[in-house]
Every structure is written in C-alpha cells, then in structure tokens.
Amino acid sequence: MYVTLGKYGSFEDTNAIIDLGRILLGDGDSRGEHIREEFSKIPPFIFPFRTLLDEVINSVLLRYADRKLIEFIWNSKIVDPEELLNVMIWLEKDYGKTFGKPTLNAFFDPEEGFMFLEIVFPHGDWNSWKNLARNVKEKMRNKGLETLASKVAIVCLEATREQLL
Amino acid sequence: MSRGNPRTVTLNPLPVISTIENYFNEGKLTEEVYIRRALSALFLALFNYWSAKKYESGSRGKGHYQDRWTYTEFVNDMLSKGLDPQIIHLVKFRVAADHYTLNPTFVEVHPIQYRESCEITGNNLKRAIECAKELYNILSQN
16 A cells, blocks of 8 residues: 655555554654654644545544444544544644543434534543633634534543532 | 514523522522433523524524424534533533433443543532523624
C-alpha cells in the first residue's frame, strides 16, 4: 500500500502513519521525524490529511474508538470519518496534556436512536469543560465544520461526577 | 392553528424553570419521583421553546403543520453553539429520569467501558436548573 500525505511526505505502508497521533505528540518514531518537524511549524488547527485511504483512517481512528463504533460511523454516514479523525488528532495534540487522551463514544436516545458522538476527555472540571466546549466549537465553525460541530459533543468525564451540594 | 399570543410567549420556559428552582430551594423536591419529573420538565420546556423559536423564525419541521422537530435536532443545535455541558447534562438526566427504572443507572452509550453513571439526586437537579437557565439565556437572545 502506498499513501501520500500531501506535502508531508509519502509512505510505502500504513505503519508509518498508523501511530500518527503518537508521532504528533512527540513520543519518538524515526519514521515520523519529518512529519514532526513540519508539524512544529504549522498552526495548531489544520487539516493536512485529505487523501487518506479508508484503511488508514480506520487504523488511526482505532486510537480513539473500537472497531464496532468505527464501523457504525462509516455505515451511518453521520459524520465524515476523515474530518472526525483530523479533529481527534488536533484535540489530542492541543488539549491532551491538560484534559487527557480523548476517546470516542456514541450516545443513543431510547426514543430516537443515535443522537450524537461524544469526544470524551478523562479530566477537566465543570468550568473548564464549558470553556473547552465553547472554544473547540468556535474553532470548528470557523473552519467550516458546522455539521461536525453539531454531531459531536465534547465531554469532560471528571466534571460529570462533580458534587454541588 | 394556534391563536392568541406568539408561541414563543406561550411556551416561554422561564416560569417552569423558576417554579422548579423555588421548590428545590424550599426543600420540596427531595423525593426521587419529583426530581425525575423536574428533570424531564426542564428539558422538555426548553425543547418546546426552541421549536417555537424555530417556527417563528420561518423554519419548518415535519407534520401536518410542519411544526414538529426531534429531540436530536434540538440537541444538535445546542452542540453546534458550544453549549455541550449544559445540553449533555439535561439530555442524559432526562433519558435516565423518563426511561430507566434503577437509580443510579447507566444510559446507553457505546463503547460500554466509557459509560457514565447517571444518579438522580438533588445535586444533579441543582446542576440541571443551572444548565436550563444558561440555555434559556442563549435561546432567548436568538
């Protein structure tokens, strides 16, 4: 398999980008040196991956969701999987250190069925959650991702367990 | 067709939110059966108001009078505005209150290892009232 990542280089197999999220976070991978250098120069919110094969999108999405959920995302056509992947990598890169590694979840209403996808961060209190959601959604809207912004919910798991009384 | 006041006036949720808040502050909503009804009412009052706003702004839904929208459309609209914590809290507790028998329980999510426990308590009603007021403030401005 031969994959081209726009100006970020070409790869003869998917292994070089399967761990893309890890590479972007700087865990170290000799194959990712060029990508990591390039990413250090570009703005935090950007979508370089527009030519990925479905198999590659699935491989990287497995960092955030299980196979059953990924299959559901593709079959239901609720969001563009490639757009979703870009957002997940961006969120992990920019917010992972503060809120922890995000994962994907799907919420179902008993009357209406699927309602939205959740991007779940393990950490963050109630006020941080409100700020995070507002900022992330504003950036998504500014990048023309209004549909995706309406289909995914940002969740800080820790905040859902806060006690008020 | 409706007559009289505009639907956004008739369906304004503020009296419902205030009544629930007052009852809560006076300690009248301590039993689970009342907390469940209050959680459900907060969500549905906002949903009705949101649909009235949509209708009066010229949007059309489904049904004979094109005046029907889904909960999902309401929730998606709130998510697009970045009101994620407020709407998530209301929708999850609405689902738990109306559809699940046990307390605490787990509302259905996938994958199951990331499920969030939903416990119907005064604490979570207090937060729901806060969320409802914030959502109302945003909705009433648009």
